[in-house]
Amino acid sequence: MLRETDCKGKVKIVKSQHYFQAIAPVAVLLVMTGCNRKAAPPAMPPQQVSVVTLRAQPVEIHTSLPGRTEAFEIAQVRPQVSGVIEQRLFTEGTDVKAGQQLYQIYAAPYQAAYDSAKGQLVRAQAAEMTARAKLARYGQLVRAHAVSQQDYDDALAAEKEAQGEILTAQGQVERAAVDLGYTKMNAPISGRIGRSILTVGALATANQSNNVAIVTRLDPIYVDVNLPATELLRFRRELAQGRLQREGDNAASISLQLEDGTTYEHAGRMEFSEVNVDESTATVVVRAIMPNPDKMLLPGMYVHAQLTEGTDPQALLVPQEAVSRNSHGDPQVWVVDQDNKVNLRQIQTSQAIGTDWLVTGGLRSGERVVTVGVQKIHPGATVTPVEAQPAGKAG
Known part of the structure; x- marks a missing residue:
């Protein structure tokens, strides 16, 4: 580009060939950039997630508690x-x-004492016979005024005294016999x-x-467990509300898990619960009685007892893989609403039943809970729910 001044003093701009050569590549670049500009990408389809639809169902409720075995009967031999x-x-x-x-304790001294006591009894019996005969004779003589009334009274007293000696001698014989029997432990x-x-x-x-030895009765055997007072109150409240239903003897049955993790093959029953709460531990002692025909359970063993409380006819179970925890440790799940949008909801659970949690609050029957795909969703997102296949039916 050149600047020239004409004869009148005006400046004219003359575009030279070098100017066009300089701007040509820039123009080409702008044209190419416009041609390569793409349209905005299409919206992503909803994330597919696996869900389970909660259904109320009857569930047998158990409480697992630690406990110790106690002897049914124990005797110290002394x-x-x-x-x-x-x-x-x-x-x-x-x-x-x-x-x-x-x-067997050396019995000769006690045998001798027994024989001596028997001899004293025989002597007392003989003396009583003499006194009785004398009293009979004096009875006839006093009526004939052959002896005084005083003599008769003395004979009567002597006969009574002889009877007392017999009783004393009999007591000594019995005591000696007891001591002789004690020589056999x-x-x-x-x-x-x-x-x-x-x-x-x-x-x-x-x-x-x-003691010199201890005899322990092992069959049956007691199992004492400490039930928290709060659990006892919950159990009684749910029974009163009708949420739990007790069905015959099964409601009081107890099963055991041994310290090595194995399950004890025999089931027992709850015998009674203590009437007072331990102030230091806030627990109530519950005693169960267990059959022990093989003598596998020994007093003092540590066990886990499962108490059958009853049946919840409207229980809700949610898979454990669907439950996460927030920063406070509270359980929460992703719930899919009618518009297929997900929201994070805090729930309440009580205990694990198999691979599920028993839900006590926060969910209702018929709601859908996400089990697979929670890593790719966020609150308010639209998802494509797919009902999860029950275990054993997935192909």
Whole structure:
């Protein structure tokens, strides 16, 4: 581009060939840019998600609680008389029957005391016979005024005294017999006996504080669990409201999970619940009785007890994979409304039943809950819900 001044002094702009050569590439670039401009991309289709439609159904409600096993009966064997142990008549760790002899204490001193007491009884009986005969003779003589009334009264008193001596002697015989019987230490109950504390030749002392053996009845066996007072109140409230229905004996049944994770094969029943709440733990002791024919359960074992509370006829179950937690730990789910829009909703759950959560609030029967695809949705988004296939029917 050149500037020229004419004869009149006006400036003229002359476009040279170099000017057109300079702007030509720019023009071509602008034309190409306009040709390559594309239209706005089309809207994305709604995200496909898997949903389950909640349906009210009857569900058996269980409560799982930790507990300890307790012996049904337990007896500590202690000597009732003193003496040296002559024999031990049982095998440690075996079952014994009630009344079965376990130990023999040296019995000679007690046999002698028994024989002496019997002799005293015979002497007392003989003295009573003499006194009775004398009283009979004096009865005839006093009527004939052959003896004084005082002599008769003395004979009557002597006969009564002789009867008292017989009773005293009989008591001594019975006491001696009891002591002689105590030299045979018998099992007070039927059950399994543990180790023997005393051996043959050891001295046993009457009424000693330490036992010589323990007999435990293992079948059946108790299971004591601590039920929180709040759970007891909830259980009774739901029964009163009709939400839970108890059906015969099944409502009081209890099953056990052992400490190694296995399930105990026999079911038991609830025996009773304590009438007072433990102030330190705010729990109520619930005692169950369990059959134990194989003696697998031993006193003091730690177990998990499942108490069958009853049946909820209108229970709602939501799959566990559909439930997430917010920053406060509260459960929440994605719910699809009638317009196929999703919203995040907080719910209330009580316990796990299989692979589901039991819902106690926040959801209604007939609502749809997202189970798969929650990572790609946001509140208010439109989705394409697809009903999830039940387990075992997916092909």
